[in-house]
Amino acid sequence: xxxxxxALGLIRYVVFLxxxxxxxxxxxxxxxxxxxxxxxxxxxxxxxPIPHIRRxxxxxxxxxxxxxxTGGAMIGWASAPYDPxxxxxxxxRAAWMSLAGPAANFALVVVAGVLIHVGIAAGVLQAPxxxxxxxxxxxVHAGMADVLARFLSVLFSLNxxxxxxxxxxxxxxxxxxxxxxxxxxxxxxxxDRFAHGIRSYGFVLLLVCWKLFDxxxxxxxxxxxxxxxxxxxx
Numbered sequence: 001x002x003x004x005x006x007a008l009g010l011i012r013y014v015v016f017l018x019x020x021x022x023x024x025x026x027x028x029x030x031x032x033x034x035x036x037x038x039x040x041x042x043x044x045x046x047x048x049p050i051p052h053i054r055r056x057x058x059x060x061x062x063x064x065x066x067x068x069x070t071g072g073a074m075i076g077w078a079s080a081p082y083d084p085x086x087x088x089x090x091x092x093r094a095a096w097m098s099l100a101g102p103a104a105n106f107a108l109v110v111v112a113g114v115l116i117h118v119g120i121a122a123g124v125l126q127a128p129x130x131x132x133x134x135x136x137x138x139x140v141h142a143g144m145a146d147v148l149a150r151f152l153s154v155l156f157s158l159n160x161x162x163x164x165x166x167x168x169x170x171x172x173x174x175x176x177x178x179x180x181x182x183x184x185x186x187x188x189x190x191x192d193r194f195a196h197g198i199r200s201y202g203f204v205l206l207l208v209c210w211k212l213f214d215x216x217x218x219x220x221x222x223x224x225x226x227x228x229x230x231x232x233x234x
């Protein structure tokens with residue numbers, strides 16, 4: 001593995017760790033606001049990654065680093081604890097909690113886009129001639145600006161991926177629980193019980209979604225690029 005690939009891998013992991021921490025902290029904060037203090041008491045209403053790593057050391061450290069070292073795609077996971085009794089009593093609040101994670105990812109996409117344009121306006125960054133998910137912006141001059149360009153490119157594309165993937169309506173992804181917002185309260189409670197009943201099939205459903213995800217993500221990525229550079233890339 002070359003030094004360039006190692007540096008890129010480190011940037012990707014730092015962005016993954018930060019983005020996943022923001023995602024889970026948003027879940028925890030939404031649960032606290034909705035009346036469930038479980039994640040708050042576990043210290044997860046925090047942008048400090050340590051409480052989140054303690055809960056999921058394999059998903060947040062070992063698996064993503066192993067994937068990077070073997071040249072694979074960035075994969076990993078995290079979770080925030082919640083009280084199932086609270087979810088059953090307040091399925092709509094639990095649905096808002098589920099949406100909070102992807103919302104945090106989409107907020108980071110917007111932040112990355114704004115910072116990219118700030119860098120371009122400052123003359124530090126420039127739009128590339130050829131786009132990819134790891135090359136959404138380029139430095140004007142080599143040096144620290146190159147690290148910044150890579151970081152912002154990965155921050156934009158990885159959070160777009162995390163936000164879209166987690167909105168898929170299959171368990172255990174956030175989009176499945178969020179469906180309760182579209183239902184009357186009585187039906188939302190039945191949906192919650194149904195969700196718990198099929199979670200044992202979650203791993204198989206995740207594999208199917210991962211295989212089909214390219215057909216969903218790349219059109220969304222193209223739309224995101226158009227939003228980033230509306231006058232340049234049509």
